[in-house]
Amino acid sequence: MIKARALLVLPLAVAIGACGDTDVLPTSPEGVEQPSAGFLSGSVSSAQGLQRALDRAAGSYSPSRITIRRGAVIHLDETLTYDGAGALSIQANGATLVGPAKGNALDFYGGGDITIRGLTVTGAAEHGIYAEVPGDRTGTFHFSMTGVELRENGFAGLWIDDQVHNSAAGVSLRVVGSTVVGNNTAGVGEVLTYDQVLALADKDGIRVNEGGAGDLHSTIRNSEFYWNQADGVELDETGDGDVYSYIYSSRFDDNGDQLQFPDEAPAGFPDDPDDYEKDLEDGFDIDENDEGSIYAWFSNVTAFSNEDEGIDLDETFNGSIHMAGARIVANENFGAGIQLTESEEQEGTDGDIVLGLLNVTTNGSRDSRGIRLEEFYGGDIRGLLTRYTADGNDSDGMRVEEYDDGEIDLRIWRGAFTNNGGDGLQLEENGAVTLINALFDNNDDDDINADDDVVVTTYGGRMN
Numbered sequence: 001m002i003k004a005r006a007l008l009v010l011p012l013a014v015a016i017g018a019c020g021d022t023d024v025l026p027t028s029p030e031g032v033e034q035p036s037a038g039f040l041s042g043s044v045s046s047a048q049g050l051q052r053a054l055d056r057a058a059g060s061y062s063p064s065r066i067t068i069r070r071g072a073v074i075h076l077d078e079t080l081t082y083d084g085a086g087a088l089s090i091q092a093n094g095a096t097l098v099g100p101a102k103g104n105a106l107d108f109y110g111g112g113d114i115t116i117r118g119l120t121v122t123g124a125a126e127h128g129i130y131a132e133v134p135g136d137r138t139g140t141f142h143f144s145m146t147g148v149e150l151r152e153n154g155f156a157g158l159w160i161d162d163q164v165h166n167s168a169a170g171v172s173l174r175v176v177g178s179t180v181v182g183n184n185t186a187g188v189g190e191v192l193t194y195d196q197v198l199a200l201a202d203k204d205g206i207r208v209n210e211g212g213a214g215d216l217h218s219t220i221r222n223s224e225f226y227w228n229q230a231d232g233v234e235l236d237e238t239g240d241g242d243v244y245s246y247i248y249s250s251r252f253d254d255n256g257d258q259l260q261f262p263d264e265a266p267a268g269f270p271d272d273p274d275d276y277e278k279d280l281e282d283g284f285d286i287d288e289n290d291e292g293s294i295y296a297w298f299s300n301v302t303a304f305s306n307e308d309e310g311i312d313l314d315e316t317f318n319g320s321i322h323m324a325g326a327r328i329v330a331n332e333n334f335g336a337g338i339q340l341t342e343s344e345e346q347e348g349t350d351g352d353i354v355l356g357l358l359n360v361t362t363n364g365s366r367d368s369r370g371i372r373l374e375e376f377y378g379g380d381i382r383g384l385l386t387r388y389t390a391d392g393n394d395s396d397g398m399r400v401e402e403y404d405d406g407e408i409d410l411r412i413w414r415g416a417f418t419n420n421g422g423d424g425l426q427l428e429e430n431g432a433v434t435l436i437n438a439l440f441d442n443n444d445d446d447d448i449n450a451d452d453d454v455v456v457t458t459y460g461g462r463m464n
Contacts, residue, residue, distance in 0.1 A: 038062035038086070045069035045095075047076050058084030058110060068095040068119070076100040076124075083110040087142075092119035099123050104130045105153070111169075113142040120149040121157070127203075128153035128183065135165030140214065144174040151179070154186035155203035157228070163211035163238060170214025170241065173206070177222045180205040184229035184258075194268035201258065201279060204231040215241045215292075221248040225283070228255045232306070234285040242292045242319070247284070249300040256281030256307035256334075280307040280334060288315045293351070298325030309335040310362070315342050320351040320379065326358040336372040337362030337393075343376040351375075355383030355410070365393040370420070374401045381431070382409040389416045396422040397443065400433075407431035408454060418442055423449040430454060437461045 039060050041053040050068065057064035064086055068074075070093035078100050082088060088108075097105050097119065105124040108114055108131040121128035128150045133141045143160055150157025157180045162171050184203040187196065205228035210216035216237045225232030232252040237243045258279050265276035283303035288294045294315050303310030310330030315321050321340050330337030338360070342353050353375050362370030370390030375381050381402050390397030397417035402408045408431025416439040417424030424443040427433060430453035438461035440447035447463045450456050 039064035041066040043067050043069045045072040045074070047074050047080065050074065051080050054080060054082040057086070057088055058082055060084065060086045063087040063089070065089040065091060068092045070094055072096070073098065076105055079103045079105065079107050081107045081109065082112070082114075083108075084112045085110045087113040087115070089115040089117070090119065091117055094118050094120075096120040096122065099125075101125055104128070106130070108132070110134065111137040111141060113144075115144045115146075116148055117145070118147045119145075120151065122149075122151040122153065124153040124155075125186070126153070126155045127159045128157045129159070131158075131160045132164055133160070133162040133167050133169055133171065135167050137167045137169040140170040140172050140217070142172045142174070144176075145178055146176040148175075148178040150181075150183060150205070152182040152185055155184060155200075156205065156207050156230075157183040158206045159203075160208045162214070163209040163236075166211035166239060168213050170216065171208055171210045172217040173208055173219070175206070175218075175220045175223050179223065180225045180228065180232065182227045188229060192266055194266045194270070197266050202230050202234075202281070204228060204234045204281070204285075205255065206233045207231075208235050210235075210237045210241060210243075211239050213240045216243045218243075218245045220246070220250050223250045224253075226251065226253045226255060229257050230281045231255060231285045232283045234282075234287070236287045236289075237292060238289045240291045243286055243288050243294045243296070245286060245294075245296045247296070247298045247301050247325075251302040251304070252283030252306065252310070253302060253304040254306065255283050258307070282306055282309045282312040282335070283330075283333070284310070285312045286314065288319060289317065291318050293319040294321045294323075296321075296323050296325075298323075298328050300327045301325070301329075303328075303330040303333065303337070305332045307334045309333060309339045310337045311339070313340045315351060317343070318350055320354060322354045324356040328357065328359070329361045331361060332364040332366065334366045334368070336368045337365055337370050339372045339374075341374045342379060350378035352379045352406075353381045353383075355385060357384070357388070358386045360385065360387070361389045363389065363391045363393065365395070367394050369393055369396045369399045369422070371398045372401075373399070375406055376403050378405045380406045380409060384411045384413070385415065386413045388412060388414070390418075390420060390424070391416065392419045394421045396420055396426045397424045399423075399426040401428045402431055403429055408433060410434070411436070412438060415439070417447065420444065423447070425449070427451060427454040427456070432457070435459070435461060
């Protein structure tokens with residue numbers, strides 16, 4: 001069972017502020033030796049004023065706050081940078097950062113926890129916001145954004161990277177009431193060489209790379225991710241550590257075109273051009289590598305019309321995928337509406353796929369299944385799926401593949417498998433499935449296509 005994690009609230013040290021872009025450093029009590037108290041800016045409204053405030057906040061190990069003038073539109077000629085180790089809060093009050101024409105809009109390098117509220121970042125040549133976790137960081141690096149809009153930046157809207165230095169720290173991302181739209185615009189519509197394609201590819205709406213020994217935590221609530229050329233969100237965890245993800249009342253729609261990838265192999269493709277495949281991306285994607293598991297909870301989530309999977313969870317080596325949730329709609333994606341892949345044929349590894357899902361719809365997949373579950377080598381596929389609808393998918397309504405040492409142990413209650421281009425339900429290679437009040441109708445191939453070593457038990461329902 002996934003348990004919600006209490007949010008860490010950092011106190012803000014009160015210091016001396018000033019009006020406009022003239023900022024005053026805080027003073028220390030007489031006779032007290034300390035590195036510096038937290039910094040509290042006045043209301044800044046220019047790029048120069050904002051960079052000065054960032055520099056002064058970077059001199060403090062205590063939490064600091066910068067306030068941007070309400071509704072300010074700040075055009076950047078160069079990247080703004082914060083390299084402090086102290087926690088920083090930016091209260092943007094609906095302000096907008098535009099540009100710059102080269103590089104990122106806003107960089108964080110010092111490892112201090114970051115909180116941003118009410119900011120729009122648009123039109124950066126590369127990442128809208130980039131945060132790099134330093135190699136000596138321990139504990140957990142927290143990045144929180146509320147009421148933030150990341151729009152039409154050249155690369156990712158937000159890129160958090162702990163794989164540059166593979167620190168011992170974990171990473172925690174919190175996104176509330178935010179919009180991430182139309183990012184990864186660099187090279188869209190241009191004719192590119194293969195090297196240029198690689199440089200521009202896979203820049204997601206939000207991307208978190210967690211490396212080293214820590215865990216990756218994410219909470220996304222009341223937010224929208226759409227029209228991003230790569231994934232709406234990608235969480236990538238390497239080294240020892242788990243991924244914990246809690247997604248509430250959010251949508252991941254129309255992502256993954258990767259238009260910079262032409263239909264034909266670009267100049268410089270190193271292999272046979274016939275082997276080239278256009279790289280398409282997902283609505284929501286987790287990749288967990290090495291030691292560790294995925295724990296993902298979804299509630300009131302949509303993943304519509306993405307160019308690969310709607311929701312894609314991948315775990316390799318030792319570790320399992322645990323997916324729970326309710327009221328998930330993943331329709332009209334090019335790939336599967338929901339795809340879970342455990343082990344990916346990494347020999348000698350163990351891990352399960354464990355489901356607990358209620359009210360799930362995966363209709364109209366344009367080139368794949370409604371749900372696809374794949375488990376390789378040691379491990380089982382088990383759990384409960386209640387009130388599931390798979391209608392009008394190009395291939396199977398649901399495909400469950402359990403290979404080598406492991407078994408299927410699934411219960412599906414009130415499932416409807418109708419009008420699919422393949423089987424209603426396909427089951428490989430061994431185990432047991434119980435269907436309670438299931439409906440099968442007008443599937444092009446079999447209603448249920450199960451290997452001989454899969455025992456299917458039905459109670460009630462209808463097959464046509």
